[in-house]
Amino acid sequence: MNYDLVNLLNSKIQDLNVSVKKLRHTGEDYARAYTNYRMALAKELVILKDEGYAITLAGDIARGKPEIARLKFEEISKEAIFLANKEAVNSIKLQIKIIQEQLNKEYGGNLPD
Numbered sequence: 001m002n003y004d005l006v007n008l009l010n011s012k013i014q015d016l017n018v019s020v021k022k023l024r025h026t027g028e029d030y031a032r033a034y035t036n037y038r039m040a041l042a043k044e045l046v047i048l049k050d051e052g053y054a055i056t057l058a059g060d061i062a063r064g065k066p067e068i069a070r071l072k073f074e075e076i077s078k079e080a081i082f083l084a085n086k087e088a089v090n091s092i093k094l095q096i097k098i099i100q101e102q103l104n105k106e107y108g109g110n111l112p113d
Helices: 003-050 055-064 066-107
Strands: none
Touching (some): 003 066
């Protein structure tokens, strides 16, 4: 039996488990950042509307305010991290599939115990 491939497969499976857990956390971080941005933007839009700004103009003004822009930056950053982690999970899945195919070629689908 090709123990190098089996060990590599086991290692990749462990990597996948770690990456999936990380993906969950980064997904939560992204959702939290998105929620924070949207809530702050909505509050600012209400304030600007109460000050007499047209709602179409208020959106641009609100998004240009430093606090709102910072929250949008946080949202975009968290989304990028989440998407990168998602790609890492997909990459590890592909690596696992390749290793499994190599093992199947070597053992014809009949892996010894």
